[in-house]
Amino acid sequence: MFIENIKLSLKNFITNKMRTLLSLLGIMIGVSSVILITTLGNSATSNIKNEIASGGMDLIMIYGGWGNARSQKVFHSGLGEELDDMLDTIIASTPNHQVSALAKSRNKTAFFEVNCISPSYAEVFNIEMPAGRFFSDSDSIDKYPGIILGNKTAQTLFPAGGSVGKPLKLIINQCTYQFTVIGVMKKKDANMGLSFNDVILMDLNYYRSRIAKVEVVNSFFLKAADASVAAQANTDVNEYLQTKTSEKDGFWVDSPSSISEMFNKVTKTLNLVLAAIAGISLLVGGIGIMNIMLVSVTERTREIGIRKALGAQASAIRGQFLTESAVLTIIGGILGVILGTVLGKLVTELMKWSFSPVLSAYVLAIGFSAAIGVFFGLYPAVRASRLDPIQALSYE
Amino acid sequence: MDVNINPVIELENIHRDYRMGDNIVKALDGLSLTIGGGELTSIVGPSGSGKSTLMNIIGCLDRPTDGRVRLNGEDISILSDKRLSTIRNRNIGFIFQQFNLMPRLSILENVATPLLYSRVKTSERNRLATAALQKVGLGDRLKHRPTELSGGQKQRAAIARAIVTNPSLLLADEPTGALDTTTGELIMDLFRQLNSEGRTIIIVTHDPEVSQQCRRVVRVRDGKLEPEIVNVY
Structure with a gap:
């Protein structure tokens, strides 16, 4: 029917x-x-x-240093390591202090953004080094004037190639400093607005001991133990920082996982x-x-x-x-x-x-x-x- | 031909009233009638006499206001609509003046429709419907649409549909009314043939040509029976 x-x-x-x-x-x-x-x-x-997600879902970013004196103190250069120690969900961290510098190679001069970071930067961002090497914890922080170039930076300053081992002058705040290029990063897509190709990397410890004794670092990058705990890590970091400063807008925590x-x-x-x-x-x-x-x-x-x-x-x-x-x-x-x-x-x-x-x-x-x-x-x-x-x- | 002594339909003091505003119209007024198995009966009467109401009650499409209706001995005047549907399906075959074939269906599908409602399987339905159509001489028109047939063929298809469930009573309402004389006679021949095979047939008509061919002529006037005519051949 x-x-x-x-x-x-x-x-x-x-x-x-x-x-x-x-x-x-x-x-x-x-x-x-x-x-x-x-x-x-x-x-x-x-x-x-x-x-x-192409840049890794395990990234957590902290921006701070716009608050009052008390909350500014929270953003000392060791904050990343502190979080790494205190939180199980974080496995690596690096500070990121940005300054701009006029770079002079033998025949090129150009302005660049210099990221002053710690050796863990390579772990946080999974940096690969096709030429030279990255910073290491055993580098002598006081004397070692090593510097790392982004892929595009290297091409700009050393169009002929072979930049590793070459000298490079940086003019920061009208003072000239002499560095040696120790490595060039592999080309890498920008992640969450962070670029890797047109930068210069410097060890923050070197910067603080030789160039400027900065007390407040404006950003930190952390790596969560796994992409699956990234959202939890994001919350953990937020809560931890809230115990340090109650000031609203004293800091800002962001991550690909929270955006997604x-x-x-x-x-x-x-x-x-x-x-x-x-x-x-x-x-x-x-x-x-x-x-x-x-x-x-x-x-x-x-x-x-x-x-x-x-x-x-x-x-x-x-x-x-x-x-x-x-x-x-x-x-x-x-x-x-x-x-x-x-x-x-x-x-x-x-x-x-x-x-x-x-x-x-x-x-x-x-x-x-x-x-x-x-x-x-x-x-x-x-x-x-x-x-x-x-x-x-x-x-x- | 012998008439079966067992009555197929028994009407006992049937009243059927219609309310028209404040008035009550007595369409049937104490009518009693018995029709035996194997009879060929015609019901005649002027319009408004109550013969349509009588036909509807015999056909289980309507219930009397008062009185008893027995079909094959079973009192059907008290049955539910659902049971009446089943009785119409199994025991009564309707033939209408306007044929009432469904235009979108083929002749075969039209004839098979009553079997659909008694839940006969598709293959069996088609077999029985084909047999019924062959019986009325339309075995070569199975796939045709009603609109592709002549009036006489349509009425033959309608008769096939009426006999397909092998009912105990065929009820025809002016079956030749929409046909020319010659075709009407052929249809009457078919009715007589079916009657000679033992089927009980009631034909409602006002055509004397038709009623003359029936052994019994039941005359209705003002909701009552007048003395009936028995034709002897």
């Missing part, structure tokens, strides 16, 4: 192609917008997450808004279905009378019309899914994002369409099943 009903419905739709299609428009638009928006949301999110968490929150809100839009359009679509089913019942009053005379029980008539409206909305759902997928594919292609459709949205959209067909088809179907056969048979 069920299969017969489906066949009957399809036959009926084929005879009324235009009308069927128009009545499905509401459901189609509702479903396709759900598919489109979830696909775009998911593709955009995964795209941004990929960009964030924020992104998840935004996505969740977006999904709620989306659900509301989908709900409204599916409601409107459902009312359209109810309308067309009522028309269909009226048009087929005589058919209903015939069927009843032939022995159809009320439940059989009800089943026939319920099946018809459910098949109708499922067709609408399928058309909507196809439309939404095609549009989603087009837009992601244009935006050069990876195309990541949300499977659960597909299942939900089709299921919801069927449910809407049953719900909004119920009233017309019940009306059909309650028709008096004598009156229905004499209906013109």
